Amino acid sequence: SKFDLVIVNGTVVTASDISSCCIGIKDEKIRALAQSFTDDEIAGAEVIDAEGAYVMPGGIDAHVHLCQDLKTGPHGLGGECADNFETGSRSAIAGGTTTVITFATQTRAEEDRSLIKVVEAYNARAEATGSYADYGFHIIIVRNDADVLENELPVLIQDWGISSCKLFMTYETQRLTDSQLLDVMFAARKNAITTMIHAENGDMIEWLTDKLEGKGMVAPFYHALSRPPLVEGEATNRAIALAQLIQNPILFVHVGSALGAANVRKAQTMGLPVYAETCPQYFNLTWEDLKRFHSPTCFENSKMICSPPPPPDNSDQEDLFTGLHNGTFTIYSSDHCPFRYDHPHGKPTGVLEDEASMHGESACTGHNIQDLLSRKEGAFRFIPNGIPGVETRLPLLYTGALAAGRITPQKFVELTSTNPAKLYGLYPRKGALMPGSDADLVIWHPEKKFQPFRLTNSQLHHNVDYTPYEGQEFINWPRYTILRGKVVWANGEIKGKPRDGKYQKRGPSQLSHGLPGHDRDPHTVAAWLYK
């Protein structure tokens, strides 16, 4: 037969267009878009009737933490990553995401000096369970060993197709000094690697945390006070200056403040290759949510702790919406960073080793702040940062932005699929609906036929025991998720298998590769530094 699978009656959306058409799929690829197919063309193919609903390229979530090292966690806090490749990718496909890019993490331990060994070890974790979704890796670099950068970055590109690294400006176990940032950015630039930056001023956070602890302000809510918007404001400005100095393309991950967004906007107006990512938590949570559970003995709001924290109020969210709309934000990712709530290595307890003593206590759902205070001088300092959201990413943006008329369907596709594919070198194999593209699709419910519902965690497919969006209303949800021509999620059921997902080698960024103009400007360092 001509096609294996045909999607009919879809409202097909790409980053540029919307049209009512049919999609023909064969051997994992999109083969044809047409106003209609003849009976002959459809003969022998499975047919899905989209009933007028949106049909989009499958979601690409370029910021997902899975299987991240227990000893260091994402920030050396000792939290245990609740999702592995199997459970995390299962959650992804149930939310319309067909590709996830996760983080292989170097540590400062001597055995983690080699980035290649780090990636090999991380890959073994992915292969141990398999993945329901296609997947790739970013590399987190936490040291500036000259030999490693020189010898290994080219190998990461060549052998692994890893064309992006993440650097930290905060967290004791991960942060780089300014000169170390320059070292790694310089090496990244020479290898056409896109540098992702976690921009928070680590000294400000440390200083404020000490002051808060001195006043006994250690409950989870105060985590937000230890990271006011200025923390991101300063760090984004500094990183922009560092990147400008050596003409290096950068992408700010998880921008959560109006101040951060304004700094990015200004740099872009100057013509610098500065990109930014934002995340659902900054549109759907505020300090009010952190305050909701605020009491000296309650850890409920540790469920909302992430860095940067959600913005103080809705006025910041208005500015962030503007940034989605006007292009300040290039991509919209989940920053899925899963910790369990009721678990000794999860949210409330962080580093505590004594599991038995943590269960069955009276305060809140079983964790007593006095217990924590008696052992540690602070509390929120020891709560692992990060919240789950790989499955709710697209539905939250659908409900809060697309259906609310705040962004167009094309913008939705651009932010959630096409731009991440371009930024991280997957385009047009992914993020596009062109003949020859992978047949990765998300098909929504026809809006008029879908009954809005309030989310509860048991409906999700991650391995986390809560969602920060418990009780929130959703007006649509992916009806079908299709991975390279295979239906992996349909009408509320997982149809895929953990071996469906394939590792994705990536090329250089198609957004930031090359710097037209800058190299030729005799006043920039690029004129001599890269000779």
Ligand code: URP
């Ligand atoms: O709080 C957060 N965002 N945790 C995840 C790790 C990171 O910094 O992205």
Ligand code: ZN
């Ligand atoms: Zn980060």
Ligand code: ZN
């Ligand atoms: Zn993250």
Ligand code: ZN
């Ligand atoms: Zn417990």
